[in-house]
Amino acid sequence: MEVGAPDYLAGERQTAEFDVESMKVTWAGSRHALEVSDRMARLVASDPVFRKDNRVMLSRKELFKNTLRKAAHAWKRIVELRLTEEEASRVRFFVDEPAFTDLHWGMFVPAIKGQGTEEQQQKWLPLAYKMQIIGCYAQTELGHGSNVQGLETTATFDPKTDEFIIHSPTLTSSKWWPGGLGKVSTHAVAYARLIVDGQEHGVHGFIVQLRSLDDHMPLPGITVGDIGMKFGSGAYNSMDNGVLRFDNVRIPRDQMLMRVLQVTREGKVIQSDVPRQLIYGTMVFVRQTIVADASCALSRAVCIATRYSAVRRQFGSQNGGPETQVIDYKTQQSRLFPLLASAYAFRFVSEWLKSLYTDVTEKLQRGEFSTLPEAHACTAGLKSITTSATADAIEECRKLCGGHGYLANSGLPELFAVYVPACTYEGDNTVLLLQVARFLVKTVSQLGSGKVPVGTTAYMGRARHLIQCKSNVQSAEDWLNPQVVVEAFEARSLRMSVACAENLAKFPNPEEGFAQLAADLVEAAAAHCQLIVVTKFFEKLQQDIPGKGVKKQLQILSSVYALYILHKHLGDFLSTGSITPKQGALANDQLRSLYSKIRPNAVALVDAFNYTDHYLSSVLGRYDGNVYPTLYEEAWKDPLNDSVVPDGYQEYIRPLLKQQIRNARL
Ligand SMILES: CCCCCCCCCCCCCCCCCCCCCCC/C=C/C(=O)SCCNC(=O)CCNC(=O)[C@H](O)C(C)(C)COP(=O)(O)OP(=O)(O)OC[C@H]1O[C@@H](n2cnc3c(N)ncnc32)[C@H](O)[C@@H]1OP(=O)(O)O
Numbered sequence: 001m002e003v004g005a006p007d008y009l010a011g012e013r014q015t016a017e018f019d020v021e022s023m024k025v026t027w028a029g030s031r032h033a034l035e036v037s038d039r040m041a042r043l044v045a046s047d048p049v050f051r052k053d054n055r056v057m058l059s060r061k062e063l064f065k066n067t068l069r070k071a072a073h074a075w076k077r078i079v080e081l082r083l084t085e086e087e088a089s090r091v092r093f094f095v096d097e098p099a100f101t102d103l104h105w106g107m108f109v110p111a112i113k114g115q116g117t118e119e120q121q122q123k124w125l126p127l128a129y130k131m132q133i134i135g136c137y138a139q140t141e142l143g144h145g146s147n148v149q150g151l152e153t154t155a156t157f158d159p160k161t162d163e164f165i166i167h168s169p170t171l172t173s174s175k176w177w178p179g180g181l182g183k184v185s186t187h188a189v190a191y192a193r194l195i196v197d198g199q200e201h202g203v204h205g206f207i208v209q210l211r212s213l214d215d216h217m218p219l220p221g222i223t224v225g226d227i228g229m230k231f232g233s234g235a236y237n238s239m240d241n242g243v244l245r246f247d248n249v250r251i252p253r254d255q256m257l258m259r260v261l262q263v264t265r266e267g268k269v270i271q272s273d274v275p276r277q278l279i280y281g282t283m284v285f286v287r288q289t290i291v292a293d294a295s296c297a298l299s300r301a302v303c304i305a306t307r308y309s310a311v312r313r314q315f316g317s318q319n320g321g322p323e324t325q326v327i328d329y330k331t332q333q334s335r336l337f338p339l340l341a342s343a344y345a346f347r348f349v350s351e352w353l354k355s356l357y358t359d360v361t362e363k364l365q366r367g368e369f370s371t372l373p374e375a376h377a378c379t380a381g382l383k384s385i386t387t388s389a390t391a392d393a394i395e396e397c398r399k400l401c402g403g404h405g406y407l408a409n410s411g412l413p414e415l416f417a418v419y420v421p422a423c424t425y426e427g428d429n430t431v432l433l434l435q436v437a438r439f440l441v442k443t444v445s446q447l448g449s450g451k452v453p454v455g456t457t458a459y460m461g462r463a464r465h466l467i468q469c470k471s472n473v474q475s476a477e478d479w480l481n482p483q484v485v486v487e488a489f490e491a492r493s494l495r496m497s498v499a500c501a502e503n504l505a506k507f508p509n510p511e512e513g514f515a516q517l518a519a520d521l522v523e524a525a526a527a528h529c530q531l532i533v534v535t536k537f538f539e540k541l542q543q544d545i546p547g548k549g550v551k552k553q554l555q556i557l558s559s560v561y562a563l564y565i566l567h568k569h570l571g572d573f574l575s576t577g578s579i580t581p582k583q584g585a586l587a588n589d590q591l592r593s594l595y596s597k598i599r600p601n602a603v604a605l606v607d608a609f610n611y612t613d614h615y616l617s618s619v620l621g622r623y624d625g626n627v628y629p630t631l632y633e634e635a636w637k638d639p640l641n642d643s644v645v646p647d648g649y650q651e652y653i654r655p656l657l658k659q660q661i662r663n664a665r666l
Pocket residue numbers: 067070071074075078088089091092095097098099101102103105106107137139140145146147148149179277278280281283284286289372373376424425426427428431435438
């Protein structure tokens with residue numbers, strides 16, 4: 001906020017019962033992370049190249065060129081200022097524009113790191129790190145996305161020349177969607193079915209050069225372009241999602257990523273001791289980052305809706321006094337505060353997921369693969385539930401802002417448009433929950449075998465207790481006890497998984513059973529993932545959390561998150577007998593009382609996200625709450641207001657107004 005500028009939300013900030021600066025540290029993860037984030041936010045906000053308020057007005061070509069300019073400028077600044085990886089990734093965050101660089105750094109580099117041999121990494125990574133080559137992740141095809149094993153592109157080994165021939169045999173085998181592919185990437189990690197000596201060996205990644213490093217023209221045999229405009233204005237259209245066809249393109253044998261499987265000069269296929277699933281490793285990495293992104297997108301929408309709800313007034317004026325702030329309506333609170341709590345919940349579960357991922361990666365390096373299934377289930381499941389909830393929440397925040405939420409300059413329409421594909425990319429959310437369900441059913445089926453479930457399924461080891469336990473909640477207060485809440489969530493989750501396993505056992509063919517029961521399985525998987533989020537939030541509170549009142553606020557938010565989920569899925573809790581209808585009603589009573597506790601802290605709780613006005617790019621979410629004058633000024637800046645009488649008046653409006661009215665009744 002400018003020094004000396006009026007703060008229309010000052011009153012709201014004064015009622016906060018906790019130290020906002022300390023909460024900022026907790027949200028950022030550490031004092032160091034906050035400092036870096038703050039510095040990078042200012043660096044980006046103060047640089048005119050990173051202006052983004054005009055984005056939705058630009059044509060596709062202008063938008064795309066501007067994104068190229070921003071990416072080049074960002075890279076120049078990163079090199080000039082010798083920014084660390086952490087600082088560079090914060091620059092990307094605050095620049096806030098999807099670009100080819102996301103796929104280069106987020107998928108191309110990790111694919112080589114995860115699936116390449118030592119020699120391959122030594123050859124390709126230095127080039128990629130200096131951006132002397134730009135890469136994308138070309139997996140999905142026109143006819144095949146979710147089903148990776150169904151990809152059609154082929155990579156046939158030619159022992160005569162020691163090359164692979166990469167080919168797109170059908171229209172549906174055209175690569176379709178990869179970001180950065182359409183207009184920018186010089187290289188791709190392309191996924192194709194490996195064929196050696198007429199035998200198929202599954203899908204693998206191949207480094208393929210697509211464009212000349214001299215004039216950017218596609219190399220022989222490569223047809224490549226952009227797939228066209230996507231949902232919304234601005235938004236994801238800054239990205240060149242592409243189409244790519246290979247016509248018998250030859251690449252050297254050593255460009256197949258060979259950590260999982262090697263093809264020798266003689267055409268021998270050697271399976272290493274690394275599991276085949278590691279070929280999917282890049283997706284696991286990105287799914288984990290997407291959970292963190294969910295908390296960012298959600299907190300951003302909630303910040304806008306909360307500040308605006310405190311500014312906006314409707315009805316309730318007494319004796320000519322001001323009307324009621326809409327944030328004081330219980331309905332507004334019951335729609336908004338669970339989303340605020342969810343933002344914090346997703347933040348902490350993403351912290352935990354990152355540590356799980358780091359731990360599993362270290363184990364993989366040491367040749368320990370036992371934790372891979374859990375890492376896959378957790379990343380897939382949490383990616384699914386957090387992105388679905390966030391996409392819904394952004395739309396809810398738009399509605400919470402009434403009519404003004406529909407204006408582009410509220411920031412919410414573009415945020416929604418840019419965010420919703422997260423429910424689809426990196427694995428369709430339903431398909432991913434089905435993966436979790438497989439993992440759960442397998443865990444349940446092994447319960448009698450003496451195999452002790454560990455990690456996030458450890459609670460299933462107490463199946464005997466959880467299948468018959470009764471919640472002892474007797475008052476609304478009891479719902480503030482994390483153990484009571486967790487047990488209800490565990491009972492619900494276990495009982496849903498066990499019911500699915502029992503129903504599956506009735507089918508002679510397990511795959512047929514899985515297909516028939518898919519909708520129930522998805523619900524059981526979601527219940528398990530919600531339990532993880534609730535548990536990790538409570539576990540966070542076991543840590544030392546410094547700062548006056550910070551822990552207290554987080555306790556309130558953790559209870560709100562858990563009880564909101566319980567209320568929303570009350571049917572599950574009741575039908576599994578995990579709680580009684582009376583206990584469900586008590587949970588709702590507690591939730592109402594928690595909303596009243598959040599109310600005086602709401603604006604401060606969103607201030608703790610520490611978002612600059614540049615990042616929020618929302619008139620409604622301005623830090624100073626000066627909404628109306630800004631909305632008014634902004635309206636006049638619209639190109640339609642460049643002239644008082646619009647273009648087209650002479651051709652289309654005037655003739656209408658001057659027409660002879662022949663029908664007397666009109
Ligand atoms: C202008 C800006 C300027 C800024 C400039 C700044 C520059 C510098 C910046 C630097 C900072 C960088 C910042 C980086 C940002 C990063 C962000 C990244 C952004 C990403 C954007 C997203 C783009 C989208 C990409 C994509 O979508 S890629 C394609 C994704 N596709 C999918 O997800 C497909 C989904 N399908 C599948 O995964 C599989 O098909 C399946 C799992 C559904 C089924 O597979 P399959 O048929 O093989 O398997 P089964 O079901 O039979 O299972 C067999 C067993 O395997 C296990 N399994 C399955 N998957 C996995 C796995 N992944 N890991 C481990 N195990 C797995 C199953 O569980 C089965 O096991 P079982 O046999 O024991 O039962």
